[in-house]
Amino acid sequence: MTLTTAEMKESKATGRSPLLAVRDLVVQFPGRRGTVVANDRVSLDIRPGETLGIVGESGSGKSVFCRAVLRILPSPPAMVEAAGVLFEGRDLMRLDRASMRKLRGQAISMIFQNPMSSLNPVWPIGDQVSEPLRLHKQMSRADARAMAVQLLRRVGIPAPERRVNDYPFQWSGGMLQRAAIAMAIAGDPRLMLADEPTTALDVTIQDQILALLLELQQESGMALVLVSHDMGVIAETCDRIAVMYAGRIVELGSAAQIFNVPAHPYTHGLLRSIARPDARKARLSSIPGQPPDMAVLGPGCAFAERCALASEECRATRIELRMVGPAHAAACLYPERVPGLGEGARA
Amino acid sequence: MNRSLGADVADRTAGSDTEPRRIDRPLLAIEDLRVEFSTPRSLTDVVLGRRMQPVRAVDGVSLTIAARETVGLVGESGSGKTTVGHAVLGLYRPKSGRILYAGEDIARFNAETRRDFRRNVQMVFQDPYSSLNPRLAVGRAIAEVLRFHAIVPDQEINGEVRRLLTMVGLSPSMAARRPRGLSGGQRQRVGLARALALRPTFTVLDEPVAALDVSIQAQILNLLKDLRDRLGLTMLFIAHELGVVRHMSDRIAVMYLGQIMEIGTTDEIFGAPRHPYTQGLLKAVPRLQAVKRHRAAVLQGDIPSPIDIPSGCRFRTRCPMAELRCSETPPEKQLSPTHMARCHFAMP
Amino acid sequence: MTAAAATPRSSRLTALGAEIGSWSPTLKAGAMIMGLILLSAIFAPLIAPYDPYYQDFASALQPPSLAHLFGTDNLGRDIFSRVIYGARIDLQIGAIATYVPMTYGVLLGAYSGFIGGRFDTLVMRVLDVAMAFPFLVLIIVILAILGPGVQNIYISVFLVAWTMYARLARAEMMVERTKDYITAACVLGFPTNRIILRHGLPNVINSSIVFSMSDFVLNILLVSGLSFLGLGIQPPVPEWGAMVSEGKDFILQAWWICTLPGFVIVLTGTALSLIGDGVAQRLGERHHTIV
Numbered sequence: 001m002t003l004t005t006a007e008m009k010e011s012k013a014t015g016r017s018p019l020l021a022v023r024d025l026v027v028q029f030p031g032r033r034g035t036v037v038a039n040d041r042v043s044l045d046i047r048p049g050e051t052l053g054i055v056g057e058s059g060s061g062k063s064v065f066c067r068a069v070l071r072i073l074p075s076p077p078a079m080v081e082a083a084g085v086l087f088e089g090r091d092l093m094r095l096d097r098a099s100m101r102k103l104r105g106q107a108i109s110m111i112f113q114n115p116m117s118s119l120n121p122v123w124p125i126g127d128q129v130s131e132p133l134r135l136h137k138q139m140s141r142a143d144a145r146a147m148a149v150q151l152l153r154r155v156g157i158p159a160p161e162r163r164v165n166d167y168p169f170q171w172s173g174g175m176l177q178r179a180a181i182a183m184a185i186a187g188d189p190r191l192m193l194a195d196e197p198t199t200a201l202d203v204t205i206q207d208q209i210l211a212l213l214l215e216l217q218q219e220s221g222m223a224l225v226l227v228s229h230d231m232g233v234i235a236e237t238c239d240r241i242a243v244m245y246a247g248r249i250v251e252l253g254s255a256a257q258i259f260n261v262p263a264h265p266y267t268h269g270l271l272r273s274i275a276r277p278d279a280r281k282a283r284l285s286s287i288p289g290q291p292p293d294m295a296v297l298g299p300g301c302a303f304a305e306r307c308a309l310a311s312e313e314c315r316a317t318r319i320e321l322r323m324v325g326p327a328h329a330a331a332c333l334y335p336e337r338v339p340g341l342g343e344g345a346r347a
Numbered sequence: 348m349n350r351s352l353g354a355d356v357a358d359r360t361a362g363s364d365t366e367p368r369r370i371d372r373p374l375l376a377i378e379d380l381r382v383e384f385s386t387p388r389s390l391t392d393v394v395l396g397r398r399m400q401p402v403r404a405v406d407g408v409s410l411t412i413a414a415r416e417t418v419g420l421v422g423e424s425g426s427g428k429t430t431v432g433h434a435v436l437g438l439y440r441p442k443s444g445r446i447l448y449a450g451e452d453i454a455r456f457n458a459e460t461r462r463d464f465r466r467n468v469q470m471v472f473q474d475p476y477s478s479l480n481p482r483l484a485v486g487r488a489i490a491e492v493l494r495f496h497a498i499v500p501d502q503e504i505n506g507e508v509r510r511l512l513t514m515v516g517l518s519p520s521m522a523a524r525r526p527r528g529l530s531g532g533q534r535q536r537v538g539l540a541r542a543l544a545l546r547p548t549f550t551v552l553d554e555p556v557a558a559l560d561v562s563i564q565a566q567i568l569n570l571l572k573d574l575r576d577r578l579g580l581t582m583l584f585i586a587h588e589l590g591v592v593r594h595m596s597d598r599i600a601v602m603y604l605g606q607i608m609e610i611g612t613t614d615e616i617f618g619a620p621r622h623p624y625t626q627g628l629l630k631a632v633p634r635l636q637a638v639k640r641h642r643a644a645v646l647q648g649d650i651p652s653p654i655d656i657p658s659g660c661r662f663r664t665r666c667p668m669a670e671l672r673c674s675e676t677p678p679e680k681q682l683s684p685t686h687m688a689r690c691h692f693a694m695p
Numbered sequence: 696m697t698a699a700a701a702t703p704r705s706s707r708l709t710a711l712g713a714e715i716g717s718w719s720p721t722l723k724a725g726a727m728i729m730g731l732i733l734l735s736a737i738f739a740p741l742i743a744p745y746d747p748y749y750q751d752f753a754s755a756l757q758p759p760s761l762a763h764l765f766g767t768d769n770l771g772r773d774i775f776s777r778v779i780y781g782a783r784i785d786l787q788i789g790a791i792a793t794y795v796p797m798t799y800g801v802l803l804g805a806y807s808g809f810i811g812g813r814f815d816t817l818v819m820r821v822l823d824v825a826m827a828f829p830f831l832v833l834i835i836v837i838l839a840i841l842g843p844g845v846q847n848i849y850i851s852v853f854l855v856a857w858t859m860y861a862r863l864a865r866a867e868m869m870v871e872r873t874k875d876y877i878t879a880a881c882v883l884g885f886p887t888n889r890i891i892l893r894h895g896l897p898n899v900i901n902s903s904i905v906f907s908m909s910d911f912v913l914n915i916l917l918v919s920g921l922s923f924l925g926l927g928i929q930p931p932v933p934e935w936g937a938m939v940s941e942g943k944d945f946i947l948q949a950w951w952i953c954t955l956p957g958f959v960i961v962l963t964g965t966a967l968s969l970i971g972d973g974v975a976q977r978l979g980e981r982h983h984t985i986v
Contacts, residue, residue: 051639057560058531172649173424202423203587207631208644229561232633236640255637273565275590276635283572284594286565290530436882465884478875482897492883538879545883 017089018045019191019223020069024083027061027068027247034295038064038078040247043321046191046223051214053238053255054227055270059291060244062227066193070110071100087191106136106187113196115176119168125152125179126164132186151182156212174205178212185216191223198233210237231274235259243267246292246302249321253328261340263330265307268338301331309334372450373411374549374581375435380408380444382430386654402653404430406605407444414548417575417582419596419613421589421628425653426602428585432551435583436470437461448549466496469542473554475534479526485537486512486522492544511540516570532563536570543574549581556591568594589632593617598685601625604653604661609693611686621680621688621695623666660690668692722973728966732959736782743776747933756949766951768942774952777933778959784934785915785963788845792852792914793907800860801896801903807861808868808899809891818861826858834917835926843926848918856910860903867899901978908971912964919960935960 027039038061046052054062067073068080071092085092087108092100104110112118119128129151130144139147145164152160155178168176177197184192194213198206214237217224228234234241234255241258243251243266251264262268269287289306300315301307307314314333321329324336332338382405392399405427412418422428433439435446437453446453448464456464472478480488489508493499499507509519515536526534535555542550555571556564572595575582586592592599593613600610601624609622620626627646648665651657657664659674666673672691680688682695718726735742744764751771759766765774807818834851841847871877872895880890919936921927928934930941935956942953 057562172652174649202650203589204423204627204631204644204646205649207633208647210633210640211642211644214640230633231561232635235635235637236633239639255639259635259637270562271635273562274635275565275568275588275594284565284569286569287562288566290532290563291560433878438878438881462884465882468882470879470882472875472879474875478879480876480880480894480898483894495883495885541879541883 018086019048019088020044020046021084021086022065022069022082023085025065025068025085026079026081027064027073028079029077030079031295036294037247037297038294039068042244042247042249044242044249044252046225048190048223049217049221050240051217051224051226051238053234053241054225054244055229055231055234055241056244057229057270057291059246059294061247062244063195064247065244066110066195066225066227070104070108070193072104072110102136105132105184105189107189108191108193109184109187109189110193110195111177111180111184111197114200115173115180116168116200118180119176121168124165124167125171129164129179129182129186132183136187147186148182151186152179154185154216155179155182156208157182172205173201174208177201177205177209181209181212181216185220188220189222191225192217193225193227195227196229197226199228199230206233213237231271232276243270246294246297248302248331250303250332251330252321253325253330257325257328259341261325261328263324263328263335263338264303264332265309265338266303267330268341269306271341309337374414374416374449375410375412375583376445376447376450377408377410377431377435378445378447380405380431380434380446381442382427382434382439383442400654403605403656404653405434405441406656408602408605408607410600410607410610412549412581412583414581415579416598417584417596419592419599420583420585420602421587421592421599422602423587423628423650425604425650427605427653428587428602429553431602432470432553432583432585435551436468437464462496466545467548469545469547469550471535471538471542471550471552471555473557475531475538475558478538479534479541481526484523484525485529488537489522489541489544492541496545498544498546507544511544512537514543514574515540516566530563531559532567535559535567539570539574543578546578547580549583551583551585553585554587555584557587564591571595589629601628604651604656606661606689607687608662608690609686609688611683611688615683615686619686621682621686621693622662622690623668623692624662625688627665627667719973719976721969722977725966725969725971725973728962729970732782732963732966733786735779736786739779739783743773743779745773745776747772747777747780748931749773756945756952758949759951759955765955766949768938768952769945769949774938774955777938778935778956781933781935781938781956782959784928784932785918785936785960788848788918789911789915791849792856792917793911795849796853796856797860797903797907797910800857801864801900803857804861804864804866805868805891805896805899808865809872809887809895811869815865818865822858822861825855828855830855834921838921838926843921843929845928848921848927852914852917856914859906859910863902863906864899867902868895871895871898904978905971905975908967908974912967915960915963 022042022044025039025042026037029036029038042061042065054065056062064073069085069092071080073080080093082093087103092103095103119125126145126148129148130141133139133144133147134141149160149164152164157163157175157178171179197213198209201209210233213224216222226234226237238255240252240254242249243258243264245266251258251262251267253263258267259271262271266287269285272285273287275284287306292302292305298315300317301310301319304310304314311333319331319333321331324330381403383401383403385401386399388397388399408427408431410418420428420431430439434441437446440454448468451460453464479485483491486508489511490504493504493507494501508522512519512521517533517536517540521529521533526537529537552571556567559567568591574580582595584592584595596613598610598612599616600607601616601622602608603624609616609620609625616625617629620629630645646665651661651664660666660677663669663673677689677691680690680693682688682693749772751767753771754763754767755769755771757763757767763773763775765778768774803818807815833855834848837851838847841850877890877894880894885894918927918934919939922934922936923940925940928937930937938956939953939960942949942956945952
């Protein structure tokens with residue numbers, strides 16, 4: 001049983017069709033040495049109100065995924081195709097540009113990694129937060145400004161009415177990210193894509209931003225896709241997790257499943273190699289080798305060259321996701337051989 | 348090779364993992380270091396007679412590091428940890444305070460003693476993409492160091508380059524490659540090889556794994572640990588990731604806005620943190636457990652700018668325990684011979 | 696000086712071949728044209744069918760033919776031969792007027808950008824003064840005072856042409872200076888001069904190299920223009936601009952006298968632009984990392 005069938009069965013059972021259903025998304029970039037397939041037939045469902053984490057290292061394709069869904073990849077050079085990217089039933093890939101633009105910033109919004117560059121340095125913050133309100137909700141200048149102040153207050157900016165005319169350079173990274181979040185929720189989105197929103201922030205500020213995102217989610221019922229390379233961030237915030245490697249989803253399941261009973265050697269290796277403050281180990285276990293050169297991937301599993309369990313079959317043909325548990329899938333031929341990690345991923 | 352500086356100190360063998368090391372004179376001593384940067388003034392400011400506040404990046408830091416010890420320096424933005432690292436290498440002129448290497452004030456070095464110092468104290472940088480000269484092949488970069496300091500005779504240079512590359516886990520055939528073709532992890536290894544080419548006694552590592560993927564971080568940390576143990580290196584390990592610091596360090600100092608808030612052995616800091624900032628920092632790190640958080644943020648408010656440091660206890664603007672007396676500068680409370688916390692409320 | 700063992704000549708040649716093979720079509724085209732012009736200049740005595748100074752009044756004002764590829768001018772001189780010998784002059788002037796100021800301009804800019812402080816301020820003010828001079832007016836004034844001739848053209852060029860290079864190098868150095876490999880070089884104990892010259896300079900020179908391609912073209916045009924005005928190369932020396940100037944009086948009867956040398960100027964300029972573009976692209980590729 002493939003994942004798509006399983007997911008479709010489940011949505012029929014619960015009566016909730018997915019908010020976003022991505023089927024076989026392929027994103028390619030032509031390169032000097034060969035085409036890089038940044039997303040290689042990625043299929044994923046996002047349910048209303050859930051928090052889905054996408055975890056992976058550099059080159060895994062997680063950021064490209066978000067941008068491809070929103071169709072904000074510059075194309076050329078990107079080549080994007082999909083069997084379907086259905087948002088509330090409408091296929092985003094076949095939508096005309098005007099309709100797509102209406103969706104962006106309203107029904108679907110996105111926040112980015114570097115808050116310093118997410119905001120325009122030459123415009124006051126108030127104007128930038130007001131802009132989506134004026135554009136999408138046709139508010140007057142005064143109303144939009146008032147709403148902007150409210151939004152800034154909601155995201156935790158102290159004394160926003162005094163600070164609404166500040167320029168981005170006057171604010172810290174954490175505050176700028178809050179402003180970016182304010183802009184992103186201005187349109188009452190039903191889905192928010194957050195691409196490494198806390199990677200550039202200090203740990204105590206990251207703590208605040210994550211609390212904020214989860215709060216906003218609770219209030220509005222929006223779905224949140226959180227992309228990160230930080231497993232801790234993902235663990236604390238997500239209901240379900242997709243693990244990506246070399247442009248493919250290698251494992252998909254609930255947070256508990258991923259952390260306690262990983263079914264893919266990469267997930268397992270990743271979890272074990274993290275140096276954590278709550279345990280002291282003499283030697284960290286590490287995944288041998290390097291992330292693959294995306295321009296020259298072989299036919300089989302992209303992780304095979306670094307995998308202790310790899311066999312000839314693994315290298316020969318691409319391994320599709322297969323069910324390994326209830327709503328838990330992994331793209332591995334030997335999931336039963338991946339050691340479990342027990343509660344809390346203790347070594 | 349003149350190894351007089353620090354040689355006698357480094358020769359003393361260190362204690363075991365749990366015992367504090369008994370060394371008479373520390374290898375590195377930072378005494379009440381203050382480093383300031385002036386913010387540039389525009390013409391308007393000059394005309395209007397505005398006096399610009401200097402940025403007090405390091406505002407009274409004292410620290411000693413014994414031979415063969417690894418001290419971790421942890422802090423968020425504006426803590427001054429990177430500035431301390433650069434100051435230790437003599438890259439900044441401090442406003443006040445001294446840095447003593449093997450008992451000698453580094454600000455008073457002449458050309459010869461400075462050269463010795465440079466041979467003994469090296470640095471590994473954070474950004475693998477800017478820490479290597481893009482135009483030099485890796486082997487040439489390392490060879491240049493060897494040749495300039497005459498570490499080995501000319502005919503042995505190639506061999507030494509190969510040895511160093513192997514030591515950091517790279518194939519010697521990488522010597523002909525330029526940084527452009529190497530991954531972040533590989534570049535960090537090259538940076539490490541270059542620093543170790545001088546056979547230093549002391550190294551400052553400024554966030555050496557922060558820019559690397561998690562799976563590569565573990566490799567590099569293991570490598571650092573192995574090399575440190577093998578070569579008997581003394582280290583100042585600067586990081587913002589608490590887990591990483593714990594893995595590498597014997598003692599840890601937690602910095603905030605230019606001062607050390609708490610310092611102690613790794614077990615003391617992680618097991619019994621006494622400063623509210625340290626406690627907050629530890630609680631704020633996301634746990635690797637699949638439990639969705641429902642808690643509010645541990646610390647509210649933004650980190651103040653180093654231009655505008657709060658009076659009294661600089662942490663009081665965000666401290667959950669702040670009281671009236673926190674507007675007075677808090678004392679350094681010595682909680683144990685190795686454990687200090689700068690807080691009115693700290694108790695052993 | 697290299698750490699790697701000395702490479703045998705054959706592999707160096709194959710490396711060179713591979714390098715050239717990887718050039719973009721733009722770069723290849725520009726290099727080919729320029730190469731042709733350069734070779735003609737070098738082998739002028741072998742290629743030129745006639746003596747550029749030889750006057751044959753009987754064959755004056757002949758249109759292009761098999762005997763005279765570019766025709767003859769009013770004094771019966773073969774234009775093709777004059778163009779070929781003219782290449783020597785123009786290329787030489789272009790090279791000197793471009794690369795000499797580039798050398799000290801880049802050095803000054805690099806030091807200025809690295810050291811900063813008062814030295815930098817001083818250099819920048821001097822640069823402001825130099826840049827403030829209207830270049831053409833300055834040249835004409837100097838030539839008027841000192842008399843026409845190549846030497847004097849060089850003097851005026853050397854006084855002001857360095858400024859652009861200094862600016863470019865300084866700007867790039869100010870960026871490179873913040874990079875860790877420069878700090879590393881300092882920490883590794885290298886003296887400042889070595890850091891600037893050996894580590895910094897090769898990394899700040901890209902924009903100057905690209906600019907020098909345009910500068911080369913402009914300098915050739917400058918000399919051609921000055922010669923056209925009678926201030927540069929004096930007749931009977933064959934110089935492209937001078938030839939265009941001499942030919943302007945005959946443009947209706949013998950268009951080939953000024954047009955064909957003019958075409959060669961355009962061709963050279965185009966070749967240099969192509970090379971400039973190709974080099975810019977190439978250096979840009981090399982400098983940026985593949986993450």
